[in-house]
Amino acid sequence: MNATDPAGPGSPRATRASELMLLVVAAIWGSSYGVAKLALQYVPAMEFVALRFVMTFVVLLPALRPLLTGVDRRARLAAGSALGINLLAVLLCESFGVALTSAANAAFLISTCVVITPFVEWLMFGKRTSRLMLLCACLSLLGVALLTGSNGGTGAWARGEFLMLLAAVLRALLVCLTRYHLLRLGMPALTMTALQSGVAAAGACALVFIAGTPKLIVSAVAVPAFWGLMLYLACLCTVFAFFAQNFAASHVSPSRVSLLLGCEPAFGAVFAVIALNDHLTPTGWIGGALVVAAAWLATGAEAPHPSQRETLRSWLPRWKPNG
Known part of the structure; x- marks a missing residue:
């Protein structure tokens, strides 16, 4: 495919297709909080996280091949393990948080990560x-x-909102550490995602067995609706969304990618109101709008410089994790 191809990289058609895909991804990710809340009606949060990571890891297993044949295998395993633990912490906070607050609030609060x-x-x-x-x-x-x-800021609402904000902080840490390790190790992003998912799946399963509640998963096996929700989260919210984001990155500027994905909380709030009958007061909607506006402004303020990769590499000697 050459540069003059109307569907080639940088072409108007490819750009429009990429932007449409990013909006679909934003809608899918926005709906994930409502879908997770529905799935949590069948199993507790810990079991939900374990199942979600196991299903994601199974789908991404082929992506681990570069890890088996590449160099620096021990360093890659160490980095992936640390990031997997971080990812597990993010999903635990998100899952317990969305169980204690509304899906609309969860979608707005997690966007503070930007x-x-x-x-x-x-x-x-x-x-x-x-x-x-x-x-x-x-x-x-x-x-x-x-x-x-x-919503009064007391009781379960206060706990759920605190957990969503903690998830946003942990997600921000995950973004920075993942970028650091990907540049340091030259590791494919999809391989890192598969490794993170595997470590997180193992950790979540261990926590389920330590808690002595694996039998609670069995009760949900016979419910087709539950597995439909889990497949949506594992396949669309993870695998398809990751592919779409990578595809779009070759056709759309990073700042444009961030701006379009910044629509996620708006889609999440709309989905929660329509599908789950969530209710936000006028004050809550104003607060959500301010959070989204801050995220959009932040993507413009942090638009990547063309030499971002070299700039980031220049930061590496300043901060070196143990090991």
Whole structure:
């Protein structure tokens, strides 16, 4: 396929297709909080996380081949294991959080990760953030305050919202560490995702057996609707979404990718209201809008420089994880 091909890289047709795929991904990811809430009606959060990671790992097994034939196998396994534990922590916080709060709130609160990530980069790599990012952080905090205050901020709501914010912080840490290790080790992103999923699946299964509750999974086996929800989360929310994001990255600028994926919380809120009859007060909607606005501003403030890869590599000597 040559550069003049109307469907080739950088062509208007490919760009439009990529942008449409990104909007579909944003809608799928936005709906995932509502779908997870439905699945949690059948099994507890711990068992839900274990099943989701096991199914994802099985689908991604072929992606582990480069790990078996590549160099630096021990370093790659160590990095993947650490990131897998981080990923497990993110999904545990998200799953317990969405069980204790509304799917709409969960979708809005997790998007604070976009604003948090530059500050994590600042702490880890010494990359100073801009004044605009400080403004985005203040705007996002105001939105979170309105969201949490719109439902009284007590009891289960307070716990669920705290867990979603903790998940956002852990996700920001995961993004920074994953980028660091992928550049350091030259490892394919899909292989890293498969390794992370395997480690997270093993950890989640271990926690289920330690808790002595694997029999609770059996009760959901005979419910077709439950497995439909799990397949949606494992195949569409993980495998398809990852492929679509990688495909779009070769046709659309990174800042455009971030902007389109920033629609995720809006799709999540709409899905929650329509499918789950979630209710947000006017104050809650205003808070959610501020969080989304902060995320969109943040993607513009942190638009990648053309030499981002070399810049990031220059940060590596400043911060080296143990091992």
